[in-house]
Amino acid sequence: MMTCKxxxxxxxQKTEGGISLRTRWDLAMHTFFCKYCKLFAKQQALLNxxxxxxxxxxxxxxxxxxxxxxxxxxxx
Amino acid sequence: xxxxxxxxETWVESFGDLLLRFAVKRVPERDIARDLVQDTFxxxxxxxxxxxxxxxxxxxLFLILKSRILDHYxxxxxxxxxxxxxxxxxxxxxxxxxxxxxxxxxxxWTTDKMVRNNEFMDVLEGCRQNLNEMQRLVFTxxxxxxxxxxxICKELDIxxxxxxxxxxxxxxxxxxxxxxxxxxx
Numbered sequence: 001m002m003t004c005k006x007x008x009x010x011x012x013q014k015t016e017g018g019i020s021l022r023t024r025w026d027l028a029m030h031t032f033f034c035k036y037c038k039l040f041a042k043q044q045a046l047l048n049x050x051x052x053x054x055x056x057x058x059x060x061x062x063x064x065x066x067x068x069x070x071x072x073x074x075x076x
Numbered sequence: 077x078x079x080x081x082x083x084x085e086t087w088v089e090s091f092g093d094l095l096l097r098f099a100v101k102r103v104p105e106r107d108i109a110r111d112l113v114q115d116t117f118x119x120x121x122x123x124x125x126x127x128x129x130x131x132x133x134x135x136x137l138f139l140i141l142k143s144r145i146l147d148h149y150x151x152x153x154x155x156x157x158x159x160x161x162x163x164x165x166x167x168x169x170x171x172x173x174x175x176x177x178x179x180x181x182x183x184x185w186t187t188d189k190m191v192r193n194n195e196f197m198d199v200l201e202g203c204r205q206n207l208n209e210m211q212r213l214v215f216t217x218x219x220x221x222x223x224x225x226x227x228i229c230k231e232l233d234i235x236x237x238x239x240x241x242x243x244x245x246x247x248x249x250x251x252x253x254x255x256x257x258x259x260x261x
Contacts, residue, residue, distance in 0.1 A: 003174025009244050016225060018240075039182040043251045046185060050200055051219040057201075059100050060093045061110065069114045070088050076121040 002030040007037040012044055080129040082136075087117055091134055095141050102145050102216055104205055112148060116141040146231055149213055153233070169248050183255055196258060203253035211246040214239060 002010070007030040013019045014027065031038045061069070095116060099109035119140050127136060169180045176182070207215060214232070217223045223231075229239050 003170070004176045005170040005174040008248065009240065012244055012247055013240060018225070036176050036182050039184060040251070043182060043185060044247060046187060047247060047250060047254075048219060050197075051204075054101075054197065054201065054220060057097050057100060059097050059106070059109075061088070061096055061113070065110060066088050066092055069092065069117060072114060073084065073088070073117050073121055076118060 002026045004030075004034060004037055007031065007034065008040050011037065011041045014041075015044060015048065080132050082120075082124055082127055082133050084117075084121055084124070087120070087133075087137065091137055094134075095137060098138065099141060099145065101220070102213070103148060104212075108148070112141065112144045115144050119144065149232070152209075169252070180252060182251065183259060185254075185259065199254065199257045203250050203257065206253060207246050207249060211242050211249070214242045215246040215250075218243065 007027055010019055010023050010027045011031075014024065019027070031041060092113065095113045096109060099112050100106055103109045103112060116137060120137055123140075127133075131139075169177060171177055204212060204215065214228060214234075217228045217231075218225070225236065225239055228234075229236055234242075
């Protein structure tokens with residue numbers, strides 16, 4: 001039987017289709033009996049979903065930084 | 077067929093902020109991110125003869141910036157390599173027999189107040205920034221940029237097994253960080 005550590009690794013790899021049929025079966029058996037690894041697998045799916053919503057933030061170049069960059073570009 | 081042209085005189089105003097936001101997400105030190113943006117414009121000016129107009133100038137500048145960011149990390153390769161071997165994060169989560177430690181057991185997440193919630197997204201971003209540099213880089217390339225594992229391993233010159241170790245550790249730390257800073261607070 002897989003350990004929880006092995007199941008958590010397999011659970012992450014499964015999302016990329018990167019596990020063998022044998023490992024997939026072992027993972028299914030493990031998560032059938034282990035509610036915590038089942039929760040972990042659900043959390044992985046949610047994490048992937050959350051990060052797909054992330055935006056690039058609101059940082060801006062200051063007027064001085066823009067001016068400096070423009071003057072550097074003009075040298076070329 | 078070339079359908080786009082370059083307008084370097086408008087680059088800083090049109091794309092400077094967008095490029096900076098992209099860079100800061102991947103290189104958290106703002107000054108370095110800004111320098112990478114500046115370097116992107118300089119590289120673009122120097123290689124404008126190579127621009128064939130097949131993609132928009134915005135996409136072309138982003139491609140150059142991505143390449144600059146990877147170069148930045150390649151220069152730090154030695155210090156990043158230590159992230160691979162020195163991190164014993166797994167021991168924080170599992171006991172000697174490989175089972176979850178009692179205080180690290182995964183909990184049920186209720187999602188109704190999480191998605192599209194700005195406060196939650198701030199927690200999420202804070203947790204991502206708390207990963208070590210190599211974990212953050214691999215995680216960002218995979219889950220934000222959508223690169224495949226093979227490409228990431230090639231670009232960062234890491235083995236497939238190192239890649240999976242990094243992703244595993246990153247996800248263990250992220251879920252724990254979210255539980256502490258969102259569900260248990």
